[in-house]
Amino acid sequence: xxxxxxxxxxxxxxxxxxxxxxxxxxxxxxxxxxxxxxxxxxxxxxxxxxxxxxxxxxxxxxxxxxxxxxxxxxxxxxxxxxxxxxxxxxxxxxxxxxxxxxxxxxxxxxxxxxxxxxxxxxxxxxxxxxxxxxxxxxxxxxxxxxxxxxxxxxxxxxxxxxxxxxxxxxxxxxxxxxxxxxxxxxxxxxxxxxxxxxxxxxxxxxxxxxxxxxxxxxxxxxxx
Amino acid sequence: xxxxxxxxxxxxxxxxxxxxxxxxxxxxxxxxxxxxxxxxxxxxxxxxxxxxxxxxxxxxxxxxxxxxxxxxxxxxxxxxxxxxxxxxxxxxxxxxxxxxxxxxxxxxxxxxxxxxxxxxxxxxxxxxxxxxxxxxxxxxxxxxxxxxxxxxxxxxxxxxxxxxxxxxxxxxxxxxxxxxxxxxxxxxxxxxxxxxxxxxxxxxxxxxxxxxxxxxxxxxx
Numbered sequence: 001x002x003x004x005x006x007x008x009x010x011x012x013x014x015x016x017x018x019x020x021x022x023x024x025x026x027x028x029x030x031x032x033x034x035x036x037x038x039x040x041x042x043x044x045x046x047x048x049x050x051x052x053x054x055x056x057x058x059x060x061x062x063x064x065x066x067x068x069x070x071x072x073x074x075x076x077x078x079x080x081x082x083x084x085x086x087x088x089x090x091x092x093x094x095x096x097x098x099x100x101x102x103x104x105x106x107x108x109x110x111x112x113x114x115x116x117x118x119x120x121x122x123x124x125x126x127x128x129x130x131x132x133x134x135x136x137x138x139x140x141x142x143x144x145x146x147x148x149x150x151x152x153x154x155x156x157x158x159x160x161x162x163x164x165x166x167x168x169x170x171x172x173x174x175x176x177x178x179x180x181x182x183x184x185x186x187x188x189x190x191x192x193x194x195x196x197x198x199x200x201x202x203x204x205x206x207x208x209x210x211x212x213x214x215x216x217x218x219x220x221x222x223x224x
Numbered sequence: 225x226x227x228x229x230x231x232x233x234x235x236x237x238x239x240x241x242x243x244x245x246x247x248x249x250x251x252x253x254x255x256x257x258x259x260x261x262x263x264x265x266x267x268x269x270x271x272x273x274x275x276x277x278x279x280x281x282x283x284x285x286x287x288x289x290x291x292x293x294x295x296x297x298x299x300x301x302x303x304x305x306x307x308x309x310x311x312x313x314x315x316x317x318x319x320x321x322x323x324x325x326x327x328x329x330x331x332x333x334x335x336x337x338x339x340x341x342x343x344x345x346x347x348x349x350x351x352x353x354x355x356x357x358x359x360x361x362x363x364x365x366x367x368x369x370x371x372x373x374x375x376x377x378x379x380x381x382x383x384x385x386x387x388x389x390x391x392x393x394x395x396x397x398x399x400x401x402x403x404x405x406x407x408x409x410x411x412x413x414x415x416x417x418x419x420x421x422x423x424x425x426x427x428x429x430x431x432x433x434x435x436x437x438x439x440x441x442x443x444x445x
Contacts, residue, residue, distance in 0.1 A: 154423070
């Protein structure tokens with residue numbers, strides 16, 4: 001119970017997100033209409049991605065300081081989880097855009113920023129696979145991951161603010177606060193963020209354990 | 225430290241001067257790229273729209289900068305790297321490479337600007353802002369590319385890796401530079417581009433600082 005309470009919490013929160021997110025009352029707004037429910041499934045993906053990337057960078061720094069491969073495992077798998085969330089975020093956002101802005105892809109700085117961010121992290125995966133030696137692979141990919149994160153943050157948080165965007169809160173559009181995020185939306189939105197982030201951490205932790213077992217097994221095979 | 229950096233910069237310049245083919249190659253690369261765009265856009269008849277001029281200029285600059293800076297680590301011999309490792313501190317090496325590559329990129333961009341101006345006409349109205357922007361862009365490009373080139377040189381498979389690692393990282397710098405350069409072409413007041421200039425400067429500072437901190441870890445391996 002002590003070790004896995006947060007997994008139960010994740011299941012409960014996500015069940016609540018699904019049920020309440022699809023059934024509860026939402027403010028009725030022009031253009032958005034019922035699609036505002038996508039808030040719980042699209043915006044939360046980006047929160048999940050950023051949270052996982054922050055964990056990945058923290059463990060990348062820890063790895064560079066200690067040289068312990070266990071920390072590299074966590075860093076890699078959090079990045080993988082973040083990529084999963086990023087792809088889902090792009091897909092859900094694309095669907096939402098189709099029904100509100102009229103096209104699957106619009107020339108919006110946030111969309112482009114997100115796509116470029118994903119390119120960065122796909123390049124990270126290619127870089128990892130191109131280095132055969134495990135210690136060198138861990139060290140170089142940790143360096144790249146920190147470097148990419150340092151560029152990724154201005155890309156998605158600062159640049160979109162300097163140009164017009166269709167997203168709420170920039171380019172003269174009202175932020176979501178103006179759309180009554182106070183009562184109904186918030187009640188599902190915040191638990192949804194936590195729920196998705198916990199699910200991401202769960203997936204990452206499973207894959208970290210798998211990775212460590214695989215390495216132990218490999219070492220046993222080599223040493224026998 | 226500073227003496228070491230100056231010495232290393234001098235060494236880079238001297239090496240470049242001794243093997244002139246690399247430098248001449250990259251200069252020729254810029255000129256022929258400009259000429260190819262000139263011919264393929266069929267601009268004998270009319271002049272180019274300003275946005276297209278701007279985008280073409282920066283794309284050519286991007287590719288020549290990647291080609292110019294890529295060799296800073298990739299073309300060094302393994303033995304020579306080991307020698308540097310013994311005699312110089314990693315901080316001095318990264319600083320000297322970044323400074324040297326900044327000069328190289330700046331030189332390339334000025335040459336590109338000159339050739340562009342002669343062949344395709346020069347629409348720039350606010351020349352000082354344009355040059356300042358070139359300088360900031362060159363710093364950002366060279367800091368990013370030096371770092372990426374040192375990463376790519378560790379990973380063996382160089383050409384492709386250099387491109388896929390550097391393109392997405394360069395995009396924030398490229399976007400900012402293109403916007404400022406558009407403003408300077410249109411001759412807008414400095415106050416319009418001031419916030420973008422500051423953002424570009426901040427991104428440059430982040431990239432240089434992160435590269436400076438991270439490089440020693442790459443160097444050790």
